[in-house]
Amino acid sequence: MLSTGQLQQLFSGAWITIQVTAYSAVIGTLIALVGGVASLSGSRLLRWFTRVYVEIFRGVSAIILLFWVYFTLPQLFGIFLTPLQAGMLALGTNMGAYGSEIARGAIQAIPKGQTEAAIAINLSPFHRLRHVVLPQAVVLMLPPFGNLLIEVMKASALVSLIDLSDLTERAQNLRTLRAATSLEIFTAVLVLYFLISASITLGVRALERRFGRGLDVGGGLGGAVK
Amino acid sequence: MATRENEPTSDGESAGGRPSPERPMVRFDSVTKAFGDNVVLDGLDFEVAAGEKLVIIGPSGSGKTTILRVLMTLERPDSGMIEVGGEHLYHEERGGKLVKASEKHVRRVRGKISMVFQHFFLFPHKTVLENITLGPVKALGVPKDEARERACKLLELVGMEGKHDQYPASLSGGQKQRVAIARALAMQPKVMLFDEVTSALDPELVGEVLGVLRDLALNTDMTMLLVTHEMGFAKEIGDRVVMFDNGRVVEEGPPRQMFSQPREARTRSFLDAVLDHE
Amino acid sequence: MTAGAVAQASPATWDWDIAQRMMPELLRGLSVTLQATLVGITVAMVLGLVLAMARRSSLPVVRWPVVGFIEFVRSTPLLVQLFFLFFVLPDLGVRLSGFTAGVLGLGLHYATYTSEAYRSGIENVEKGQWEAAVACNLSTRTTWGSVVLPQAIPTVIPALGNYLVAMLKDAPLLSTIAVLELLAVARQLNSQLFRPLEAFSLAALLFLAVSIPAAILVRYLEKRYGYSRE
Ligand SMILES: Nc1ncnc2c1ncn2[C@@H]1O[C@H](COP(=O)(O)OP(=O)(O)OP(=O)(O)O)[C@@H](O)[C@H]1O
Ligand SMILES: [Mg+2]
Numbered sequence: 152m153l154s155t156g157q158l159q160q161l162f163s164g165a166w167i168t169i170q171v172t173a174y175s176a177v178i179g180t181l182i183a184l185v186g187g188v189a190s191l192s193g194s195r196l197l198r199w200f201t202r203v204y205v206e207i208f209r210g211v212s213a214i215i216l217l218f219w220v221y222f223t224l225p226q227l228f229g230i231f232l233t234p235l236q237a238g239m240l241a242l243g244t245n246m247g248a249y250g251s252e253i254a255r256g257a258i259q260a261i262p263k264g265q266t267e268a269a270i271a272i273n274l275s276p277f278h279r280l281r282h283v284v285l286p287q288a289v290v291l292m293l294p295p296f297g298n299l300l301i302e303v304m305k306a307s308a309l310v311s312l313i314d315l316s317d318l319t320e321r322a323q324n325l326r327t328l329r330a331a332t333s334l335e336i337f338t339a340v341l342v343l344y345f346l347i348s349a350s351i352t353l354g355v356r357a358l359e360r361r362f363g364r365g366l367d368v369g370g371g372l373g374g375a376v377k
Numbered sequence: 378m379a380t381r382e383n384e385p386t387s388d389g390e391s392a393g394g395r396p397s398p399e400r401p402m403v404r405f406d407s408v409t410k411a412f413g414d415n416v417v418l419d420g421l422d423f424e425v426a427a428g429e430k431l432v433i434i435g436p437s438g439s440g441k442t443t444i445l446r447v448l449m450t451l452e453r454p455d456s457g458m459i460e461v462g463g464e465h466l467y468h469e470e471r472g473g474k475l476v477k478a479s480e481k482h483v484r485r486v487r488g489k490i491s492m493v494f495q496h497f498f499l500f501p502h503k504t505v506l507e508n509i510t511l512g513p514v515k516a517l518g519v520p521k522d523e524a525r526e527r528a529c530k531l532l533e534l535v536g537m538e539g540k541h542d543q544y545p546a547s548l549s550g551g552q553k554q555r556v557a558i559a560r561a562l563a564m565q566p567k568v569m570l571f572d573e574v575t576s577a578l579d580p581e582l583v584g585e586v587l588g589v590l591r592d593l594a595l596n597t598d599m600t601m602l603l604v605t606h607e608m609g610f611a612k613e614i615g616d617r618v619v620m621f622d623n624g625r626v627v628e629e630g631p632p633r634q635m636f637s638q639p640r641e642a643r644t645r646s647f648l649d650a651v652l653d654h655e
Numbered sequence: 656m657t658a659g660a661v662a663q664a665s666p667a668t669w670d671w672d673i674a675q676r677m678m679p680e681l682l683r684g685l686s687v688t689l690q691a692t693l694v695g696i697t698v699a700m701v702l703g704l705v706l707a708m709a710r711r712s713s714l715p716v717v718r719w720p721v722v723g724f725i726e727f728v729r730s731t732p733l734l735v736q737l738f739f740l741f742f743v744l745p746d747l748g749v750r751l752s753g754f755t756a757g758v759l760g761l762g763l764h765y766a767t768y769t770s771e772a773y774r775s776g777i778e779n780v781e782k783g784q785w786e787a788a789v790a791c792n793l794s795t796r797t798t799w800g801s802v803v804l805p806q807a808i809p810t811v812i813p814a815l816g817n818y819l820v821a822m823l824k825d826a827p828l829l830s831t832i833a834v835l836e837l838l839a840v841a842r843q844l845n846s847q848l849f850r851p852l853e854a855f856s857l858a859a860l861l862f863l864a865v866s867i868p869a870a871i872l873v874r875y876l877e878k879r880y881g882y883s884r885e
Contacts, residue, residue, distance in 0.1 A: 206867055206870075207863065207867075209870075210824075210862075210863050210866045210867040210870060211824075211859055211862055211863055211866070212823075212824040212825065212826075212827045212838075212862055212866070213824065214825075214827045214828055214830075214838060215827055215837075215838055215841075215855070215858055215859050215862055216859070218838065218841070218842070218855050218858075219855040219856065219858075219859050222845065222851035222855055223851050223852050223855045223856055226667040226851055226852045227667065227852065262498075264494065264496060264498035265498060265500065267449075267451050267494070267498060268494065268498035268499070268500070268557075268560075269500075270449065270450065270451060270487075271449055271451075271490075271491050271492040271493075271494075271561065272491060272511065272512030272516060272560060272561070272563075272564050273484060273487055273488050273491075273512060273516040273517075273564060274511070274512065274515055274516050275484065275515075275516070276480075278515045278516070282500075282511060282515060283500055283511075286502045287500075287501065287502050290502075301730065304732075305730075305731065305732040305733065306732070307732075308732035308733075308734040308735055309734060309828075311734070312831065319732065319734060319735055319738070322735065322738070323738065326742060326743075332746060333742055333743040333746045334743055334746060334747065337735065337738065337739045337742075337743050340735060341727070341731045341735060341736075341739070344730065344731040344732060344735065345727055345730050345731055348730035348731070349730065
């Protein structure tokens with residue numbers, strides 16, 4: 152059996168995993184909202200730019216992106232990135248690319264009449280987006296974003312490869328120390344990951360209920376991210 | 378630039394405008410709008426006087442909705458000019474020349490107009506009260522408290538007091554449309570556009586909405602453009618009726634004459650068809 | 656785990672010579688990545704179908720473990736699953752090569768996704784088809800093989816295409832369990848030549864050169880054959 156000390160190590164690893172996931176999700180969500188709006192903007196240049204961004208950052212494998220960010224960016228620009236920063240940047244930009252597509256779909260799914268009614272009360276384009284379209288689109292975005300968040304959480308295991316002591320890194324560490332049987336360690340780690348996933352799922356459901364006030368929730372967009 | 382707004386811009390007789398003692402509130406000057414090959418507005422000219430209640434009738438697909446949408450800037454005309462309250466909607470004067478208006482100019486002039494839609498288009502994520510205060514607070518900069526107070530008065534006006542905190546999903550069609558009217562009124566527009574606002578309602582709910590419209594028409598000096606198939610109602614509140622077909626005005630006149638002795642055969646056959654139906 | 660490259664003080668510039676020297680090995684790595692993906696998707700397609708059918712079993716003792724397995728595997732990281740197959744199984748007496756563990760891991764992980772696709776494909780087959788099969792007195796086997804699956808599987812193909820592209824993006828994870836695929840080669844070259852810029856940029860570009868056309872092709876096929884992913 153795992154000792155308390157070993158469990159504690161795993162818990163502190165899980166905490167790092169949660170942090171990396173959370174930071175990446177914040178970056179990813181911001182990019183997704185901006186990207187979703189930009190991909191529908193009137194400016195061709197902006198649309199084109201978003202398209203290229205989405206294709207590249209969605210097209211490249213997250214692990215290759217992570218290595219590229221961690222080892223190459225510092226070289227290219229003569230800056231220093233901590234593993235945490237590199238992890239957030241790689242996972243966040245990756246999530247942002249998938250998220251942009253989700254956001255675009257959700258915004259497009261809002262009936263045109265909503266924008267027209269907002270024009271009839273003379274709201275500025277920004278206010279139309281901020282107070283009329285986005286609040287409704289967010290409700291549609293939540294379920295697929297929940298799935299995306301779980302993918303990001305899973306991908307956060309990659310940061311163990313650039314020496315961040317997340318849950319996966321702790322597991323590998325304990326295994327090489329032969330601190331317990333590898334089966335015990337990895338079973339515990341997989342269960343912890345599962346619990347984090349389940350919490351995310353429950354959290355997103357709660358958000359759906361909260362944001363769904365007045366709206367017919369259900370239907371929504373297809374949830375598939377992968 | 379800043380001073381320009383206050384200047385009395387080359388008043389009245391602007392480019393080809395015919396002199397009239399009182400400026401029209403709305404003026405269409407050879408406005409054209411086509412969707413692909415489908416010419417919907419074909420060099421349309423017409424005027425609406427300040428305070429006038431204009432009823433627009435015409436067969437389906439004749440472009441009635443398009444007139445209102447072009448005026449609300451939901452569709453951009455292909456050519457021609459539109460004036461609202463003496464100002465160009467889609468053009469502005471710069472260096473003595475009329476050029477395409479900036480977004481800012483369009484927004485300012487558009488502030489004189491508001492619209493009520495056939496399908497309400499209430500904001501489903503906002504309560505009744507929030508639906509009404511959103512425009513005043515965000516577009517007019519009215520303080521929240523004041524906006525709320527005015528919204529309450531408007532809700533009373535449309536007979537919807539006590540429903541402030543409900544979401545639109547819980548309202549009947551007639552109630553939704555009355556809230557939508559209050560929402561438009563809250564913008565204190567000079568011109569109100571109504572596009573078949575009772576067509577999407579169950580028959581038994583039409584009356585309550587028409588009642589509100591009747592009050593507005595008889596008790597305010599707002600300019601109103603109403604597209605409707607409710608001929609009895611049109612007769613009652615309309616100052617003038619315009620019959621519209623194929624992108625042009627076929628005939629116009631006071632309701633009494635239009636409905637009892639239309640001059641044009643086209644109008645007659647249209648009215649026969651509609652009134653038969655009723 | 657990694658040969659940590661020291662962040663340099665001054666920006667590096669691209670060296671074409673080095674890039675050229677790296678290319679042949681990177682290409683060989685890329686071909687391993689592609690092979691792993693193809694074997695992996697085959698495993699996922701077969702296993703996913705099995706899971707989807709087992710999930711419809713009338714026996715709760717079959718159904719619930721399958722549901723649990725699917726939920727568990729798709730909620731946990733592929734990387735940890737690969738480590739499990741490669742590092743933990745040997746302690747239990749099962750020794751797999753890196754490549755075998757890798758394609759098995761990819762296949763298992765994605766089988767939980769494909770099974771969902773199959774499931775909706777199967778559910779979209781009209782109920783009347785099952786009833787007609789009963790009316791014709793067909794065996795369970797014939798019902799699945801000749802009636803249900805031939806109708807369900809075509810509708811699932813676009814989704815499978817999407818998972819193929821997704822799996823391609825996960826295949827470089829195999830670099831962590833001693834498979835000499837694209838990223839492993841890049842890491843190796845980096846630690847030999849200390850040129851992360853060329854090594855990882857080329858790896859990324861080579862990868863994009865495959866994944867973007869693949870994604871565009873799948874999207875095109877999806878539109879062309881008009882199946883929805885629902
Ligand atoms: N966005 C659009 N794209 C293409 N065609 C359009 C569009 N909007 C309107 N039309 C066409 O323009 C014509 C006039 O439409 P409009 O809605 O103005 O008619 P209407 O008089 O309001 O008809 P109804 O009584 O049915 O409401 C129709 O032929 C319609 O098909
Ligand atoms: Mg219409």
